[in-house]
Structure formats: structure tokens, C-alpha cells
Amino acid sequence: MHLSDPSASIYIAGHRGMVGSAIWSALESAGYENIFGRTSSELDLRNQADTHAFFEAQQPDYVVVAAARVGGILANDQYPADFLYDNLAIEANVLRAAQQHGVKRLVFLGSTCIYPKHAPQPMPEDSLLTGPLEPTNQWYAVAKIAGHKLCQAFHRQHGSDMVTLMPTNLYGPNDNFDLETSHVLPALLRKFHEAKGAAPDGSDASVTLWGSGTPKREFLYSHDLADAVRFVLETREDDLREAAYEGMLNVGVGKDLSINELAATIQDVVGHDGPIEHDPSKPDGTPRKLVDTTRMDELGWSAKTSLHDGIQKTYDWYREHEDEWVAA
Numbered sequence: 001m002h003l004s005d006p007s008a009s010i011y012i013a014g015h016r017g018m019v020g021s022a023i024w025s026a027l028e029s030a031g032y033e034n035i036f037g038r039t040s041s042e043l044d045l046r047n048q049a050d051t052h053a054f055f056e057a058q059q060p061d062y063v064v065v066a067a068a069r070v071g072g073i074l075a076n077d078q079y080p081a082d083f084l085y086d087n088l089a090i091e092a093n094v095l096r097a098a099q100q101h102g103v104k105r106l107v108f109l110g111s112t113c114i115y116p117k118h119a120p121q122p123m124p125e126d127s128l129l130t131g132p133l134e135p136t137n138q139w140y141a142v143a144k145i146a147g148h149k150l151c152q153a154f155h156r157q158h159g160s161d162m163v164t165l166m167p168t169n170l171y172g173p174n175d176n177f178d179l180e181t182s183h184v185l186p187a188l189l190r191k192f193h194e195a196k197g198a199a200p201d202g203s204d205a206s207v208t209l210w211g212s213g214t215p216k217r218e219f220l221y222s223h224d225l226a227d228a229v230r231f232v233l234e235t236r237e238d239d240l241r242e243a244a245y246e247g248m249l250n251v252g253v254g255k256d257l258s259i260n261e262l263a264a265t266i267q268d269v270v271g272h273d274g275p276i277e278h279d280p281s282k283p284d285g286t287p288r289k290l291v292d293t294t295r296m297d298e299l300g301w302s303a304k305t306s307l308h309d310g311i312q313k314t315y316d317w318y319r320e321h322e323d324e325w326v327a328a
């Protein structure tokens with residue numbers, strides 16, 4: 001059942017993360033008064049008994065699943081067991097508890113890496129499971145496909161109102177700026193920022209991009225995704241089911257750019273004027289990952305923040321929190 005009552009209780013799993021924190025602020029700004037979350041140290045969602053006890057005690061009306069083991073291309077490749085096991089466990093426990101406790105609607109967040117490595121571009125929802133996955137993030141992708149299938153199965157067998165959003169690559173405040181485990185956008189923001197004036201002669205030092213720089217990606221600002229989550233929570237079930245192929249909707253901006261072009265945009269925001277190098281020993285990953293947003297367009301939602309503005313806002317946030325990352 002769609003969300004409309006301002007006093008409805010809304011549990012955001014992963015509320016401290018980049019996406020969860022943006023969803024919290026979108027729902028709060030829209031007037032919802034009863035939002036709650038738990039950190040992973042307060043409630044480890046991999047623990048089935050604890051997760052069920054939490055749902056029993058809290059009885060949330062609505063649930064957004066933004067809790068997950070998340071990371072960039074290298075972290076996905078280096079920690080396959082964590083990315084597969086943690087995500088499977090979190091999804092299985094939260095979705096089952098939501099079904100058993102009669103949650104009115106659950107929004108599950110997948111990722112566009114669930115689509116085949118060589119899916120047609122832009123990638124429509126029905127390209128799911130039509131070809132082999134990109135090897136670097138296959139573990140995470142398999143877990144996210146399972147999470148989506150679980151939503152679909154609970155809907156089919158028990159009538160649970162569960163829907164999966166497949167967001168493209170995201171960025172924004174509260175992102176991970178660790179240079180080993182982060183995604184490309186926060187990594188490059190930090191690298192260009194730290195390279196400013198860092199050459200021995202005081203000019204801007206060079207920055208090294210992983211891989212060839214030719215893969216193309218699409219970037220959605222986290223607060224735009226948060227607005228899409230609010231929009232989907234508030235959409236009537238008939239409209240949602242009519243639009244969402246097998247209970248799934250892509251969320252993106254409809255435009256992509258190469259990693260080299262992204263680097264140039266970030267250089268511009270940060271004010272870096274030094275050379276750029278490439279490290280071919282690092283993986284490129286999937287060559288292109290642009291989502292087909294026709295279904296969300298038809299439902300009446302589109303992203304509002306330009307890439308330049310989103311990067312500027314993220315850079316402003318990073319500069320305020322730089323000490324936390326440099327000290328880490």
C-alpha cells in the first residue's frame with residue numbers, strides 16, 4: 001500500500017550511509033514524522049534472530065533497504081565472499097521479517113551491475129538474466145539479483161508489496177572517500193583535491209586514474225535517488241505495478257560519460273590543472289552501464305541535479321569532512 005500518512009512508521013535500513021541518510025532527509029522534508037534506523041553495531045542485519053526481534057518490537061509500516069556491503073570495483077573484486085554473503089544475509093533477513101510482519105510496502109535497492117556485461121545500451125529492465133555478468137562485481141550482482149527475486153517471490157506467493165529500484169552509480173554527501181574501497185567519483189574528487197599544489201615546485205601534482213579511462217558510467221546524485229524512493233513509496237500500487245516490469249524500476253539520469261570525461265569535470269570543479277596518468281594494472285570493469293529510464297519517465301519522475309552541481313555539492317561536503325578521511 002502506498003505511503004501517504006505523515007505519521008506512518010518508516011524504517012530505513014542503512015540510514016547512516018550515503019543513500020540511507022539522503023532518503024531520511026527526503027522523507028523528513030516531505031513531512032514524514034516517524035522515521036527510524038539502527039546502525040550496524042546496534043543491529044547487525046546479517047543476524048536473523050536479531051532482525052526478526054527488531055521487526056517484532058518496532059512493527060514498521062514501511063521499509064527501505066539501503067543497508068548493504070557496498071564498494072568500488074577493487075573492493076568488489078577483492079572481497080567476493082563479503083559482497084555475496086553479507087548482501088544475501090541482509091536481504092534474506094530483512095525481506096522475510098518485513099513479509100512476516102505485514103509491512104505495507106518495502107523498497108529494495110539493487111544496482112545496475114545486475115545487468116549483463118554486454119547488455120544493450122541503454123539497459124532496459126527486461127535485459128536482466130539475458131547474459132553473463134561483469135566478473136569484477138559478479139558476487140555483488142548475484143546477491144542483488146537474489147534480493148530482487150526475493151521481493152518478486154514474496155509478492156507473487158504472499159502478496160507482499162515489495163519493489164526493487166535499480167539505481168545507476170551514485171555519489172553525494174556521506175560517500176566513502178577511502179582510496180582503496182571507494183567508487184570512482186569520490187576517489188577522483190579526493191585525488192584531485194589532494195594533488196592541488198602538491199608538486200615539489202608548488203604546481204598541481206599528477207593524478208592517476210585506474211584502468212584506461214575509456215569505460216562509460218552514468219552518475220546519479222544521492223539526493224535525486226532519495227527523491228525517487230519517496231516518489232515510489234507514494235505511488236499507488238496499481239500505477240506502480242503497471243510501470244514496474246516484474247516489480248523493478250531503473251533509476252538514472254539518461255546520460256553517461258567516460259571516466260576520462262568525468263575526470264575533466266572533477267578537475268574543473270576542484271580547480272586542478274595538473275597532468276593525468278593511467279594505471280593499466282587496475283581493472284576497467286564493464287565497458288558501459290547506461291540505464292533505460294523509460295518506465296520512471298512514464299511514471300512522472302526524473303532526476304534534477306546536473307552532474308556539475310552534484311559534484312560541487314559533494315566536493316563542498318568533502319572539504320568540510322576532509323579530516324575524517326585523511327586521519328582514517
Ligand SMILES: NC(=O)c1ccc[n+]([C@@H]2O[C@H](COP(=O)([O-])OP(=O)(O)OC[C@H]3O[C@@H](n4cnc5c(N)ncnc54)[C@H](OP(=O)(O)O)[C@@H]3O)[C@@H](O)[C@H]2O)c1
Binds near residue numbers: 039
Ligand atoms: N553507492 C553506489 O554507487 C550505489 C549504486 C547503486 C546502488 N547502490 C545501493 O544503495 C544502497 C546504499 O548504498 P550506499 O552507497 O549508501 O552504501 P553505504 O554508504 O556504504 O551505506 C551502507 C549502509 O549499510 C549499513 N550496513 C552494512 N552492513 C550492515 C549490516 N550487516 N547490518 C546493518 N547495517 C549494515 C551500514 O551501516 P553502518 O553505517 O551503521 O555501519 C551503512 O550505513 C545499497 O543497497 C547499494 O547496493 C549504491
Ligand SMILES: C[C@@H]1O[C@H](OP(=O)(O)OP(=O)(O)OC[C@H]2O[C@@H](n3cnc4c(=O)[nH]c(N)nc43)[C@H](O)[C@@H]2O)[C@@H](O)[C@H](O)[C@@H]1O
Binds near residue numbers: 141
Ligand atoms: C555502482 C557500483 O559500481 C561498481 O562498478 P564500477 O562502476 O566499475 O566501479 P567504480 O569503482 O566506480 O569504477 C568505475 C570505473 O572508474 C575507474 N577508475 C579510475 N580511477 C579510479 C579510482 O581511483 N577509483 C575507482 N574506484 N575507480 C577508478 C575504474 O577502473 C572503472 O573503470 C561495482 O563494482 C559495484 O558493485 C557497484 O555496482
